[in-house]
Amino acid sequence: MKLRRIIYADEGKILTNGEIYGRHIYLAEGVSEADFYEITEEEYNKKIQREGKPDV
């Protein structure tokens, strides 16, 4: 039997360890949940530059 560790963000928040972002994250073997923290959606959008469709 294998177990998969899952971490969930609270409503309206996003989990991250600085590289991985998600609301639910199924962690790979060897990745620690202790490295993850919550950020707001606004911070998330800013961090990965998701302001919306750019003008070209």
Add this chain to the structure above:
Amino acid sequence: MSELNADTVAIVTEKLRRASENSTQLFNAGFEAGRVHADDLFWYSMQAGGERTNYDYVFRDTRWDKPFVPKYSFGNVIKATYTFALTKVGDNLYTDKLDFSKCNSMVSTFFSSDVIKLKKIDMRSCTADFNGAASTFAWCESLKEISEFYPPINTDFSNTFRGCSELETLNICSEITVNGMDLSDCKKLSRASIESIMNNLSINTSGLTIRLSKDAVNKAYERTEGANDGEMSESWIDWLNITGHWNIALV
């Protein structure tokens, strides 16, 4: 001068009618031959007799109301930056002639076009030197299907599918070996597509991440009968067990 009788008039009229039909047919045949010749000349010039390799910006902002039928394959293309960006092409690009298998740069190749379906997209030659898979399909808000997709192996493709909100079918045909594939905007991704992704996550990597839409995964795998909200089916759990060396982030 004697008058023409009715029979003679009828015969002459019929002969004139047939001559007119023939000339219309002749005209139409000539017109079509001219059109084909003009098409051939256009593509011969545009594609340098099939030897052109740089298609940067070539069709940007253009409109194709009919099927896109280049004379030569795109098999030699090496650069395809913004090639079809902002085009109005609909489903007219669904052709084997679009061959990007040698292409180093597909930066924004289809950026914000209204393309609906693509047949085969091979990004395995895209290189990190050109950030070659950046925004390839970004904001293709009409894109529904890529029948065969070969993911990049040499470069990041975290924003390749940014804004592809209508994408339903993405059939992965080769291994995913690179970190950060992001399909979190693809809320309509089918279960079959999700499974082709999971099935092609390389087993020779460790600790890499893919991002999927939480809505798409829930729709594909969430139990509905008598289950708690968010509880997933056994087939999803099976996929999680098989892909334990990958982080799977749902957004």
